[in-house]
Amino acid sequence: MPDRLSPSAAGMWAQCPQRWWYRYVEGLPEPPPGEPAVLGTFVHRVLELLLDQPPADRTEATAKALARHVWEVTERSEDWQSLELDDAAARRFRQRAWSTLLAYFSHEEPESVRPVARELLVETEVGGVPFRGFIDLVETADDDAVVVTDYKTGLPPRPGKPWSEEQRAEKLLQPQWYAAALAALGDHVPTRARLLYFTALDGQTPGSFDLRTEELVVDTSPDALEPAVDELRRRWGAIGEALQTGHVDASPGPLCGWCPYVEHCSVGQDECRQRWDARNRVTGERRLRSDAPAVRVLGLVDDAGTPGVTVADPVVGSAVPMPEPAPMGR
Numbered sequence: 149m150p151d152r153l154s155p156s157a158a159g160m161w162a163q164c165p166q167r168w169w170y171r172y173v174e175g176l177p178e179p180p181p182g183e184p185a186v187l188g189t190f191v192h193r194v195l196e197l198l199l200d201q202p203p204a205d206r207t208e209a210t211a212k213a214l215a216r217h218v219w220e221v222t223e224r225s226e227d228w229q230s231l232e233l234d235d236a237a238a239r240r241f242r243q244r245a246w247s248t249l250l251a252y253f254s255h256e257e258p259e260s261v262r263p264v265a266r267e268l269l270v271e272t273e274v275g276g277v278p279f280r281g282f283i284d285l286v287e288t289a290d291d292d293a294v295v296v297t298d299y300k301t302g303l304p305p306r307p308g309k310p311w312s313e314e315q316r317a318e319k320l321l322q323p324q325w326y327a328a329a330l331a332a333l334g335d336h337v338p339t340r341a342r343l344l345y346f347t348a349l350d351g352q353t354p355g356s357f358d359l360r361t362e363e364l365v366v367d368t369s370p371d372a373l374e375p376a377v378d379e380l381r382r383r384w385g386a387i388g389e390a391l392q393t394g395h396v397d398a399s400p401g402p403l404c405g406w407c408p409y410v411e412h413c414s415v416g417q418d419e420c421r422q423r424w425d426a427r428n429r430v431t432g433e434r435r436l437r438s439d440a441p442a443v444r445v446l447g448l449v450d451d452a453g454t455p456g457v458t459v460a461d462p463v464v465g466s467a468v469p470m471p472e473p474a475p476m477g478r
Contacts, residue, residue, distance in 0.1 A: 166398035180230035247348035293339035304345035304362030324376035405440030
């Protein structure tokens, strides 16, 4: 058995046990993190430093200065170098990163945040499961309740297309597990947990971003946390059974096109080929997007016999001009 279970590992197991097996049992290397992961790390670090400042100094101007400092570190990192972006793409990355921080300011009032801890490492047992993770923010709310906050710079629900109850419940597991771990440590008893989404998507007009925010809040009383803890225990038990039998099943689906192990997985390859050949009855577009890494890994080609090209995904929202100049550049 692994020494501990992290939220990312538990989430990967639920998504596809075969992918989990490749990563944690066979130890196949993961590819370098892509742009979304590097951007998320950058934004998390800026916000961590921002909330270290006195409340009156937690302004956009301070965030801009901190962003410049963090950028100097980021551009020297292996993760950044692995992206191999040209000057134009690097500038666009910086602009998106700053706009993501602006999305945070559009939702939060950082001068009012009362932080208890930032980037807090929690290592403890949750429901008998050895657990390890980092909590983005533990804060005290206006009603003096202790709140666990998990930042997300990925996509929130699209307007008019809310998540299903099942999707919402799955996404809220992570902050619930964090809350249970914090309670198990005994120093703080959280009352609620939240997922705070803030992101910057390509706007409809050139040179603009759409800022999107969403907040999901869940009660973290012991009774409310019990189902989440039971689910963590269930996944831990399933991992133990798989390790005893030496067998797992793949869970094919849309994400196979982005799986870093698709070249090793015949089930995932078949899923990708089927989705590449199938088309949406209304739009005529392929069921597998042409910018999915599996398209090139598997040598899939379009009707003209050439590799598919990336197609922009339109986003509905109010356009926000890009910062000028790029605030994190030298």
